[in-house]
Amino acid sequence: MRSISIFGATGSIGESTFDLICRAGGADAYRTVALTGARNVKRLAEMARTLRAEIAVTAEEDCLPALREALAGSGIHAAAGRAALLEAADRPADWIMSAIVGAAGLEPGMRALRHGTTLALANKESLVTAGPLLMAEARRFGATILPVDSEHSAVFQALTGEQTDKVERVIITASGGPFRDWPMERMREVTLAQAVAHPNWSMGQRISVDSASMFNKALELIETREYFGFAPEQIEVIVHPQSIIHALVGFCDGGVMAHLGPADMRHAIGFALHWPDRGEVPVERLDLARIAQLQFQAPDPERFPALRLAREVMETGGLAGAAFNAAKEVALDHFIAGKLPFLGMSGLVEDCLARLSDENRLGNAPDALEDVLSMDHLARSVAQQAAAKALTRK
Numbered sequence: 001m002r003s004i005s006i007f008g009a010t011g012s013i014g015e016s017t018f019d020l021i022c023r024a025g026g027a028d029a030y031r032t033v034a035l036t037g038a039r040n041v042k043r044l045a046e047m048a049r050t051l052r053a054e055i056a057v058t059a060e061e062d063c064l065p066a067l068r069e070a071l072a073g074s075g076i077h078a079a080a081g082r083a084a085l086l087e088a089a090d091r092p093a094d095w096i097m098s099a100i101v102g103a104a105g106l107e108p109g110m111r112a113l114r115h116g117t118t119l120a121l122a123n124k125e126s127l128v129t130a131g132p133l134l135m136a137e138a139r140r141f142g143a144t145i146l147p148v149d150s151e152h153s154a155v156f157q158a159l160t161g162e163q164t165d166k167v168e169r170v171i172i173t174a175s176g177g178p179f180r181d182w183p184m185e186r187m188r189e190v191t192l193a194q195a196v197a198h199p200n201w202s203m204g205q206r207i208s209v210d211s212a213s214m215f216n217k218a219l220e221l222i223e224t225r226e227y228f229g230f231a232p233e234q235i236e237v238i239v240h241p242q243s244i245i246h247a248l249v250g251f252c253d254g255g256v257m258a259h260l261g262p263a264d265m266r267h268a269i270g271f272a273l274h275w276p277d278r279g280e281v282p283v284e285r286l287d288l289a290r291i292a293q294l295q296f297q298a299p300d301p302e303r304f305p306a307l308r309l310a311r312e313v314m315e316t317g318g319l320a321g322a323a324f325n326a327a328k329e330v331a332l333d334h335f336i337a338g339k340l341p342f343l344g345m346s347g348l349v350e351d352c353l354a355r356l357s358d359e360n361r362l363g364n365a366p367d368a369l370e371d372v373l374s375m376d377h378l379a380r381s382v383a384q385q386a387a388a389k390a391l392t393r394k
C-alpha cells in the first residue's frame with residue numbers, strides 16, 4: 001500500500017489533497033503517515049481520524065491540548081511544535097505533499113527528501129529561498145520533486161518527452177487578480193477583503209493577496225528558474241484573465257505547447273499524486289465553445305512592481321530569493337494587519353533589498369540551509385525596521 005503524508009493538511013492545498021486521497025479510496029488505499037496543520041486542530045483531528053493517520057502534528061505548541069483532546073481514543077499520536085514537524089518529516093512516506101504556507105515549509109520539505117521520497121511541492125517559497133540546495137538534496141538522495149503550482153505543473157507536462165535544450169522560452173500566465181484593470185489611485189485604497197477576492201481561484205488568504213499584488217507571480221518567476229533551470233530572459237509572464245491556459249513552452253522551431261485546464265488545483269495535485277501515470281481527477285472538463293475567447297495582455301510594471309523586483313532577484317542570485325521572500329512575508333503581515341497600504345508592500349520589499357544589497361549580503365551563494373535561514377531572519381528584521389519607520393512617518 002502506498003504511504004503518504006500531507007504537510008499543511010488543513011490549508012487550501014491540503015484540503016484539496018485530502019479530497020483526492022479520500023476519493024481514491026482513503027484509508028483503504030493509502031497508509032497515512034503524518035498530517036500536519038497549525039491552528040485548525042479540530043479539522044486536523046477530523047482528517048487524521050478519517051485517514052487513520054499514524055501521527056497528527058500542529059506547528060503551534062499551545063494547540064497541543066486541544067489536538068490531544070480531539071484525537072482521544074483514536075490511537076493517533078498527537079505532537080506539536082517545530083521539532084515535532086521535522087520529526088514527522090523524518091518519517092518515511094512514498095509521497096509527501098509540501099503545502100505549508102511561507103518559508104516555514106522549507107525545512108520539513110528538505111528533511112523529507114532525505115528518505116528519497118516523491119515530494120509534491122506546492123510550497124513555492126522552498127524553491128524561491130533555497131532552490132539550488134533543495135534540488136541538490138533531491139539529487140543526492142534520489143528523491144523526486146514534482147511541481148504542484150499550476151503553472152509549473154503545466155510547464156512540466158508541456159515538457160514531457162521534449163528536449164529541454166530546444167526550449168526557447170517559457171510563458172507563465174497570470175490572471176491579473178482582482179485589480180487587473182484598476183487605476184493606480186483606486187489601488188491606493190484597496191482593503192483586505194478586496195485583495196482576497198480572487199476572480200478565478202479559491203486559495204488561502206496569503207496567496208490570494210500575493211496574487212492581487214502579483215508577488216505570487218514574482219515568486220513563480222523565480223520558481224520557474226530554480227525548478228527548470230531556464231535563464232531569466234527565457235521566462236515570460238503574460239496576463240490571461242480567464243486562467244484557462246496555465247503555461248506555454250515555445251521551442252526552437254516556433255512551435256508552442258500550451259497546457260489548458262480549469263482553475264482547480266486538484267488537477268495539478270492529482271497529476272502529482274498519480275505521476276508517472278495519469279489517473280482520473282474529478283475536475284470540471286473545459287467547454288471551449290462556452291469559454292469562446294481567450295484574452296492576453298502584458299503585465300503593467302507601474303502598478304505591479306513585484307515582477308521587476310523578481311527579475312532583479314534572479315539577476316543577483318545567491319541569497320536574494322530568501323531575502324525577497326522574507327521581506328514580502330513581513331510586508332504581507334503588515335498589510336493583513338491593516339498597518340501598511342496595499343501599494344506599500346512593494347516599496348517595503350524594495351527598501352529592504354536595497355539595504356541588504358548595500359551591505360553586500362545578497363549575492364552570496366548559500367552552502368547550507370543555515371545560510372538561508374539566517375538570511376531569512378536578517379531580512380525579516382530589516383523589513384520590520386523599515387515597516388516601523390513607515391508607520392512613524394504616517
Ligand code: NDP
Pocket residue numbers: 007008009010011012013014036037038039040041059098099100101102104105122123124125148149150201202203204205206207265
Ligand atoms: P493556506 O493558508 O490555506 O494553508 C496553509 C497551511 O499551513 C495550513 O495547514 C496551516 O495550518 C499551515 N501553517 C500555517 N502556518 C504554519 C507554520 N508556521 N508552520 C507550519 N504550518 C503552518 O495556504 P495554501 O494552501 O493556499 O498554500 C499553501 C502553499 O501552497 C503556499 O506555499 C502557496 O503559495 C502554495 N500554493 C497554493 C495554491 C492555492 O491554490 N492555494 C496554488 C499554488 C501554490 P492552519 O490552517 O491549521 O493554521
